Amino acid sequence: MFKLLIADDEAGSREWLAQEIPWENHDICLVGPAADGTEAWRFFEEENPEIILTDIRMPGMDGIELARAALAQNPGIRILVISGYDEFSYAKACLEIGVCGYILKPTPPEEILQAVLKERDFLLARQADEQVWASLRHQLDESIPFLREQFLRDLWRGEVEESRL
Secondary structure (H helix, E strand, O other), X not given: OEEEEEEOOOHHHHXXXXXXXXXXXXXXXXXXXXXXXXXXXXXXXXXXXXEEEEEOOOOOOOHHHHHHHHHHHOOOOEEEEEEOOOOHHHHHHHHHHOOOEEEEOOOOHHHHHHHHHHHHHHHHHHHHHHHHHHXXXXXXXXXXXXXXXXXXXXXXXOOOOHHHO
16 A cells, blocks of 8 residues: 655645545555645655655745655656646756656646555555565576576586687
8 A cells, every 4th residue: 555645735625635536446545634734744754654745835845845855765656746836947847856746736636636546556566676686686587596506517617718718
């Protein structure tokens, strides 16, 4: 199950995001929601969420500052910004620091859910890749003594070509 942190200073929007979408039906555990960036940072440090859905303008620490700090602590975290501001400068700043998406309010809950699920699926794929690489490393580590012994045996018998040395 993945942890999702929601941060929005507008109480109605924050509660709507937390309650309108059945996160638990999609293997997502809700962290928070946080009423501002400072509270969101506290949740981040305590809960270590894999995904953040944050408003851009909040008191204390805005969404860009939150994203920047979270990415510095955990470069693999997935961050989505949801905002009522369609100013290009906000979207540009978010993309420059590594935010995964910028969602304009108002947005239907299905679109927000799809954006979060896309990030969840990205994390699932990354986990699967990491498991495959770990398995391959393990197999290689177990094979090295056998391969070394086989090489030395072939070398002793004169069965190794000079190009293999």
